[in-house]
Amino acid sequence: MLYLSHPSSLEHDPRAHMPGHPDTPERLLAIERVLADRDWLGWGRREAPPAGEGELELIHSAGHVEAIRKLCLSGGGAVDADTFVGEPSYRAALHAAGGACEMMRALSGDGDGIGFCALRPSGHHAEPGRAMGFCLFNNVAIAAELAVRDLGAERVFVLDWDVHHGNGTAEAFRSRSDVLFISIHQAGIYPGTGPASDFGSGDGEGYTVNLPVPAGADEDLWLSLVEHIVVPVARSFAPDLILVSAGFDAHRDDPLAECRLESGSFARIACHIRDLAAGLGTPLGAVLEGGYEPQALAESVAATLAALGGEGEAIEAAPEPLLTSRAAAGVARHWTL
Numbered sequence: 219m220l221y222l223s224h225p226s227s228l229e230h231d232p233r234a235h236m237p238g239h240p241d242t243p244e245r246l247l248a249i250e251r252v253l254a255d256r257d258w259l260g261w262g263r264r265e266a267p268p269a270g271e272g273e274l275e276l277i278h279s280a281g282h283v284e285a286i287r288k289l290c291l292s293g294g295g296a297v298d299a300d301t302f303v304g305e306p307s308y309r310a311a312l313h314a315a316g317g318a319c320e321m322m323r324a325l326s327g328d329g330d331g332i333g334f335c336a337l338r339p340s341g342h343h344a345e346p347g348r349a350m351g352f353c354l355f356n357n358v359a360i361a362a363e364l365a366v367r368d369l370g371a372e373r374v375f376v377l378d379w380d381v382h383h384g385n386g387t388a389e390a391f392r393s394r395s396d397v398l399f400i401s402i403h404q405a406g407i408y409p410g411t412g413p414a415s416d417f418g419s420g421d422g423e424g425y426t427v428n429l430p431v432p433a434g435a436d437e438d439l440w441l442s443l444v445e446h447i448v449v450p451v452a453r454s455f456a457p458d459l460i461l462v463s464a465g466f467d468a469h470r471d472d473p474l475a476e477c478r479l480e481s482g483s484f485a486r487i488a489c490h491i492r493d494l495a496a497g498l499g500t501p502l503g504a505v506l507e508g509g510y511e512p513q514a515l516a517e518s519v520a521a522t523l524a525a526l527g528g529e530g531e532a533i534e535a536a537p538e539p540l541l542t543s544r545a546a547a548g549v550a551r552h553w554t555l
């Protein structure tokens with residue numbers, strides 16, 4: 219169990235350009251305070267190295283990488299209405315992507331290893347040619363592509379449980395059948411993508427699964443989706459690597475969304491994914507995305523790390539109403555549930 223972090227993550231602070239911005243270094247400080255109090259739950263810690271430009275360009279255009287580098291090194295500014303960088307943000311973003319790559323190298327060839335990257339900025343909104351939604355480079359997509367191109371992975375499953383749709387990851391792999399992308403997200407909020415009707419395109423038709431949930435969605439609904447759709451679809455895909463875009467902003471205390479999970483809910487979801495990985499004999503790597511109420515985030519991360527590390531049992535008790543929903547009907551056209 220490997221936990222990756224780097225001090226540069228604390229130097230990226232959008233509040234320098236927009237006071238009151240929710241993506242703060244305090245998010246990570248809260249996580250590390252809670253984990254330190256619990257003796258890091260038995261996880262080994264490693265510093266994330268910086269990504270090389272070649273690693274960033276596994277997903278991003280050279281022009282995008284250069285534009286972000288220049289903007290940061292010239293003192294920073296706005297990338298869009300809610301994404302801001304300062305001079306230290308480029309270095310932070312290199313380590314955030316580099317941590318995900320380092321996690322891949324550590325897990326590669328390690329049958330059932332588990333990793334967690336606690337780094338900023340997050341990545342799942344960053345598209346191949348565009349930074350957006352607090353994200354500069356798509357850490358989880360870079361990790362998935364590195365695994366496929368350099369580390370011998372043939373099929374990678376990426377689960378995005380952040381409350382916002384992982385549009386960047388979806389775009390990177392929407393025409394690919396070797397990367398299965400499943401996202402559970404609140405419908406109708408940022409970034410507005412990820413309808414249940416979008417199953418990817420071309421050779422990737424069926425390998426994108428969007429599971430939007432309404433505002434107010436609680437643990438029963440999320441667990442029902444995990445149990446009755448995410449796990450069976452992933453099992454039929456038979457990946458040799460599982461990655462999680464682990465955002466914790468579906469927590470009931472989060473200021474950016476209206477779902478109603480609690481810290482224990484993330485643990486219960488994580489138990490299912492841990493058991494899925496163990497059953498398939500694949501490594502499991504998770505990358506921090508959102509979560510904007512620092513204490514709720516910290517407790518949710520700690521609960522997740524405890525579950526990934528083996529604590530608790532997957533409860534198979536969630537109701538099945540979603541099997542009759544439009545989303546599930548669409549999934550059933552592509553997958554055996």
Ligand SMILES: [Zn+2]
Pocket residue numbers: 380381382465467507508509
């Ligand atoms: Zn989010």
